[in-house]
Amino acid sequence: MKIVFMGTPDYAAGALEAIIAAGHEVTAVVCQPDKPKGRSGALSACPVKECALRHAIPVLQPARIRRPEAVEELRQYPADVFVVAAFGQILSQEILDMPRLGCINIHASLLPKYRGAAPIQWCIVDGETESGVTIMQMDAGIDTGDILLSRRVEITAEETGGSLFEKLSKTGAELIVEALPLIAAGKLTPVKQKEEESNYARMLKKEDGRIDWQKTAEQIARLVRGMDPWPSAYTSCRGKQLKIWKARALPVSGEEDRAASEAGSVAGTGKQSFTVACGSGLLEVLEVQLEGKKRMPSGDFLRGVSLEAGERLG
Numbered sequence: 026m027k028i029v030f031m032g033t034p035d036y037a038a039g040a041l042e043a044i045i046a047a048g049h050e051v052t053a054v055v056c057q058p059d060k061p062k063g064r065s066g067a068l069s070a071c072p073v074k075e076c077a078l079r080h081a082i083p084v085l086q087p088a089r090i091r092r093p094e095a096v097e098e099l100r101q102y103p104a105d106v107f108v109v110a111a112f113g114q115i116l117s118q119e120i121l122d123m124p125r126l127g128c129i130n131i132h133a134s135l136l137p138k139y140r141g142a143a144p145i146q147w148c149i150v151d152g153e154t155e156s157g158v159t160i161m162q163m164d165a166g167i168d169t170g171d172i173l174l175s176r177r178v179e180i181t182a183e184e185t186g187g188s189l190f191e192k193l194s195k196t197g198a199e200l201i202v203e204a205l206p207l208i209a210a211g212k213l214t215p216v217k218q219k220e221e222e223s224n225y226a227r228m229l230k231k232e233d234g235r236i237d238w239q240k241t242a243e244q245i246a247r248l249v250r251g252m253d254p255w256p257s258a259y260t261s262c263r264g265k266q267l268k269i270w271k272a273r274a275l276p277v278s279g280e281e282d283r284a285a286s287e288a289g290s291v292a293g294t295g296k297q298s299f300t301v302a303c304g305s306g307l308l309e310v311l312e313v314q315l316e317g318k319k320r321m322p323s324g325d326f327l328r329g330v331s332l333e334a335g336e337r338l339g
Contacts, residue, residue, distance in 0.1 A: 026209055029104040029124070030073075031055040031090075036194045037110035038072035040131055043198035044108065045080055049205065053102035055085045057113050091117045099123065106208065108201060109163065118165050126208060128163040131197045133190075135159060135175055137223035140168035145193060146186045147226040149251035152243075154180055156189060158197045160204045162215055167225075171215030174204045185253040231256045238289030238339050242274035242306030260289075260339040262315065262330070267338065270320055271312035275300065289339045291332050297324040299332055 026049050030041050033056045045051055054077035062069035070078070077084045083102070087095035090112075096119055106126040109116070111133070121128050134144035135157040148156050160174040176199075178192050207213045234256040236245055249258040249272045259268045292300040292307055300307045314320040315330070 026050070026105045026205055027052050027103050028205075029053045029055065029099070029102055029107045030077075030110075031107060031112040031116075032073045032110040033057045033071045033113050034111050035072045036133065036190060036197065037112070037131075038076045039194045039198040040108070040110045040201050041073055041076050043202050044205070047202045047205070051077075051080070051082050052104055053083045053085055053099075055087070055090065055099070055112070058086045058088055090114045090120065096120060106205070108205075110197065110201075115167070116163065121163055121165065129173070129201075129204070129208065130159075130161045130163050130168070130170065131201050132159045132161055132168055133193045133197065134226070135177065136161060136168060136172055137218040137220065139226040140223055141226040142228035144226040145189050146229055146251045149180060149184055149186060149189060150247050152247055156180055156193065158193055158200050160200055169218060169223075171217055173208065173213045173215060174200060176200050183250070185250045187254045229256060234258045236260045236269070236339060238301065239304040242303040242308045245303055245308050246272050246274045262332075262338055265316040267316070268314040268320075269310055269312070270314060272308050272310045274303075275307045275309050277306050287337070289337050291334055291336045291338065293334055294327055294332050296327075297322065299323055299327060301338060 028044060028049050028051050030044065030051050032038070032041060041054065054073060056071050056073045059068040059070050061067065074084050085098060089095060099120065100123065104124045106124050107128040108131070109128055110131040116128060134148065136159040139148055155177050157175055157177040159172055161168065162171045162173055164170040176196055178196055180189060204213065234252040236248065236258055249269050252258045253270060257268045259266050261267060288302055288304050290302050292302045298309050298311050300309050310323050312320065312322055313326050315326065
C-alpha cells in the first residue's frame with residue numbers, strides 16, 4: 026500500500042518503522058515543526074522526522090495542516106491511506122476525504138474510553154487495570170471514529186506512564202501492520218463507539234503533577250506513577266521543589282489512619298524511606314529529586330536532609 030504517515034513522538038516513530046519494515050511504500054511523512062531544545066535553544070527534529078530521514082522519505086512540517094497551502098502540498102503525495110499516530114493537529118474533513126481508504130488512527134487507549142491527548146497517563150492516575158491500542162477510522166470528531174481493531178494491554182501495579190508508553194508503542198506498531206492488509210482487503214467491520222462509555226483525557230500540564238496531600242495515599246501513589254516521566258509528581262520541601270519518583274501507599278488500620286498527622290506532614294523516617302500523611306493513609310516515599318539535585322533513593326536524600334516528624338511538605 027501507498028501510505029502518508031502523520032505523527033510526531035516516539036510512540037509514532039515505532040509504528041512508522043514497522044510499516045516500512047512490512048514493505049509498504051511511505052510516500053511522505055507529516056510531523057510537527059522542529060522545536061527548540063535545551064538551554065541553547067537549537068532546533069531539534071522529532072523522532073518521526075528522524076526516522077523518515079533515515080529512510081529518505083520526504084518530510085512535511087506544516088505549522089497548521091488545515092491551511093490551504095498545506096493541503097495542496099499534501100495532495101502531491103499519492104496514498105491509499107493516511108496513517109495517523111499522535112500527530113498533534115486536527116485534520117480537516119478535506120484531508121480526511123483525500124485518500125481512497127480514508128485516514129486511520131493508532132490510538133493509545135481502548136476507545137471510547139480515554140479519547141484525547143494523554144490517555145496513557147490518565148488511565149494510570151485513574152486506577153485502570155488495563156489499557157490498549159485501538160485502530161480507528163478517523164472522522165471529524167476527536168477520537169470518535171469507528172473502531173476497526175483493538176488489543177488489550179495489562180496495567181501492572183508498578184506501571185508508570187513511561188513503561189505503559191513503551192508497551193503501547195510496541196502494541197500499536199504490531200497492530201497497524203496487522204490491520205493494513207485487512208483494511209486493503211475490506212475484511213474489517215467498522216464498529217460504532219458507544220458514546221455513553223466515552224471520557225476525555227486532556228493534554229497534560231506541568232501543574233497536573235502537583236501533589237494534593239488531601240487526597241488518599243493510593244490516589245497520590247497513582248499520580249506519582251502516571252506522571253513519570255513528565256510532568257512528574259512534585260511537592261515542596263523547605264522552599265524547594267521536591268519531585269517524587271517512586272512511592273507506595275501503605276496499608277493502615279482505621280485507627281492508625283485517624284491518628285495520622287496533618288495531611289502533607291512527615292509521619293516518620295527510616296533508613297531507606299520516609300512516610301507522609303495523606304488525606305487518608307500514609308505514602309511511603311522511596312525515590313526523590315530535590316530541586317538542583319540528581320534523582321536518588323530516599324535513603325540517600327535523608328542522609329543529606331534531616332526530615333523531622335511533623336515537618337510539612339507542600
